[in-house]
Amino acid sequence: MNDELRERVEREAEKHALLNAVKHESDADVGAIMGPLMGDNPEFREHGDEIPGVVGGVVGRVNDLEYDAKRERLEELAPEELAEIEAEDEEDEHDLPDLSNAEAYDEVRMRVAPNPNGPWHVGHARMPAVIGTYKERYDGWFCVRFDDTDPETKRPDLEAYDAILEDLDYLGFEPDATYRASDRLETYYDHARELIDLGGAYTCSCSGEEFSDLKNSGEPCPHRDKDVETVREEFEAMIDGEYSSGEMVLRVKTDIEHKNPALRDWVAFRMIDTPHPRKEASEYRCWPMLDFQSGVDDHLLEVTHIIRGIDLQDSAKRQRFVYDYFGWEYPEVVHWGHVQIDAYDVKMSTSTIAELIEQGDLDGWDDPRAPTIKSLRRRGIRGAAIVEAMSGLGTSTSDVDLAMSSIYANNRDLIDEETDRRFFVRDGNQVPLGGSPPDEANPPLHPNHEERGVREIPVGDSVMLEPEDVPEREERVWLKGLGCFQFTRGALQYTGEDIDVVREGDVDVIHWAPASESVAVRMRTPDGDVRGHAEPGVGDLEPDEMVQFERVGFARIDRHEDEADDDGTADAETVVYYAHP
Template sequence: MDDTMRETARTAARKHALLNAVKHGTDPEVGAVMGPLMGENPDLRQHADDVSGVVAAVVSEVGDLSPDARRAELSEIAPDELADIEAENEADGHPLPDLPNADGYGEIRMRAAPNPNGPWHIGHGRMPAVIGTYRDRYDGIFILRFDDTDPAGKRPDPDAYDWIREAIAYLGFEYDEEYLASDRLETYYEHARNLIDAGGAYTCSCPAGEFSELKAAGDACPHREKEPATVHDEFQGMVDGEYDPGDLVLRVRTDLDDPNPALRDWVAFRMIDETHPRTEAGEIDGYDCWPLLDFQSGIDDHLTGVTHIIRGIDLQDSAKRQQYVYDYFDWSYPEVIHWGYVQVRGDYDVPLSTSTIRERIETGDLDGWDDPRAPTIASLRRRGIRGAAITETMVALGTSTNDIDLSMSSLYANNREIVDAEADRYFLVRDGVERPVVGGPEVATPPVHPEFEDRGRREIPVADTVLLEPDDVPDDGERAWLKGYGPVRADGAELSVIDLEVDTALDEDVPFVHWVPADDTCQVRLRTVTGDVTGLAEPGSVDATPGSIVQFERVGYARVDRHDDETVAHFTHR
């Protein structure tokens, strides 16, 4: 490929990478750019390997641009296409309900506050999808806060911080501010001391069982009336690590007559003797006194100016606990939206549980977090499910308080709309049955894509024998249409080519079936949510770019993972 063609490829790749990124609100991918680029520039097809390298470099460059920079550049090089995208987006309207009292705030600020104890499963994708959509709608602020203050019960995974950051970008969003709660221990200590001064907290050494009995009866703990100076001294002892787990806690003083015992004098700080992973890495000091989530998140929501909180319906008590702290400090509590939980319907045998997925990985039942059998964002990405499709599906669920079943078919339908145009077609046969073919051409020429004739045609050598899937083998005397080749009739064990018009075949329900040559194929391992499937694909499939989406006709879409001794592809969906 000479310099002129290389520059042509680069210019076209830049435009299509920007179009793909702006339209779907996510980073572009090589496969999504190659299809339309080749469609517009068929002369580049003979240099596909060189072009894919150019595209990969351009995709990386566009991926580093901010959404605003992408849109600005596209407005200069392809203003008409950008206008079409914007018109389409405006016609869509708002998929989510209005935020409560949104007009009462100068700026909408919302947070996603994950515990980084592992990569996100599918259900975790709902929060950033909805918050990011609201941020874009109200021109607000998207805060990412890692609630990583439990080094024992929900121990952070050092790799999970980046996994979560990458997942948000994959879903099509950039967060505006980031906080790590484990960086902010001194801030929580300061507010604990202020709470003690306000008469809102006391240290308690009651055994857990004994305090539970007092709480249930609505009786005061004997430590409740300690002098503030004593509480300060004992809390400082907690901060200095002078106590063991269970020896002493700091409680928020609430209403002992509250009808909900769970709200009575709840624990704000406790001792933990597990070393935080970030301490082990030298990123933060060592701490033994850690805030519980309701205290930590309540303080952070106020200090970072959060205006609207979305949380699970089962966490209604959190708002009520935090309200006590807010009342002591004379703070206004953010607006709260409680929603039901998402359960995935279909496909997966593994539950939406980070701990369960981790256990399956540790026992060898799963290969890793991106194993196609794992219901994780990483797995969906490796399978070729686009982040834009996940976001669209999650946003469509709304913010109902009811628990919701997420049908994977809805996600697949949204993804199909995105990937179909870019997916070159190939044939793949599983459990092939061999049949001789007589009286036909030596080469079949099915289209690369049935809707884009300008992409050209594949050339599949037929020789004299083909492989069919068992259910597609016609009985003696029956007819079939070998896709891209022509009509045949079964004459005993042979398939004889016959004269038959396409319209007639359709009217008479002649089955159109895929096939591969018996003597010239490539081995494929198709990784699916139910396990691996092997088959033989047409020889040209080995040229599919790793990372691209293809469609194995009548089987389904797949993302090509790699070409080794065999081609490994991850099944996307039908």
């Protein structure tokens, strides 16, 4: 990269770093600005390997500024962009649009309707985040309804019911009621019987291929005009389990010439031979399709507003046929696009994650590499940080992108002031000390809260440094909380110089850990485990406590354990889960 290009990269990186910092009123995040930077400057892409290093240095300088200084500098560089940020701040406090016709109802009633085939992945958080936020806005009502009426292709996981409720609680919401559709089969049967009596449904024994050919050609099924009594008898036989899977279905009678073939005489009930995993539902063999079950439940539970993916637009159209037969009023519907989430190599799919766990490629649903809510929780990320990011996406019908860096920024705002600082050296190199340095280092527990006191870190005769921090010959460095050292004759010699050498910009500030009394740490991250050494106080922290490893990032203390070596001896190790920078 030539000097002219470097200057351009630095100039653009400074603007984007300032935009990120001022918008979120926090430190700029390299990951959050790389996308906009490269998008605005596509010519930078051919230098993609070099750009992050340049950007990192710029971000560091921006983060050293106070907020007012950041804003003042941004006003110089990009006054129009600053004006847009400040205009956004003055807009309505809600990122979510108002619900249509909300004022027409005595109470806004909504539902979160998960399929309990596994714990939630990160994308699932959008629905409860938005519905929970609407409930609070309108002082409304919402329930969790487990749509578990497919014991075969989307087979429920018995542990998922409680796991999903735990995830909901972690996100900060408590449902007003909880239902399991598999407990409500008799209700669906009763409504099917009524629909049959209204002439709105018929039993069909065509094979799937046969009916598909008829449907696509707009021709009626030969069973369509059965008399009501015969349909009732055959449906009761379905309920009694007298048919096998694929042998008989109950169809809703719609318009066989409808312009959308997907709406023509759709299946309401089918036979499934595989028993439901819940004991209470294991005897049933006649199961409703989701469109019938969900449509009936939404009416009976008096749901006023439904939020669903835009790919489910046909569901509303199918259900309206049933609603018209019964004379019901259909709820308001919001259709939204899919959310795409970056930062994960693992596909955002419950079945894919379950398969990786079964194969041993992931340790469990809370593995830091897994894109799950359980994983984020174990890493120490607050549920409120996820809710804010998800509700901020709005309800656009277009697909939307969510950068994990936005969740991280939200979480940083929530925990930064309350989280104490510590040193952790990854894959450290041991370097001797000389020149009679102090016996103990006393960096502050938190730079903004002197009242919390300082850490007491014994120094010893050598320290652990990260490989890239080991200085060149005769180079000086400042060991945080300890002092200035010069690398001479294979050791760091204490110079006794004061902090002015740092302020003058001649000396890099680095973190360290004592070689002799450090704590062995295994940090679990989305990119794999990292081992290193931390200052001794880390070994005394309680599980679930958050810590900020200086120059590394935030982490949650998971546990302190002994690990047996091959010779039978045990080494103490503290396991932490990395949250974010």
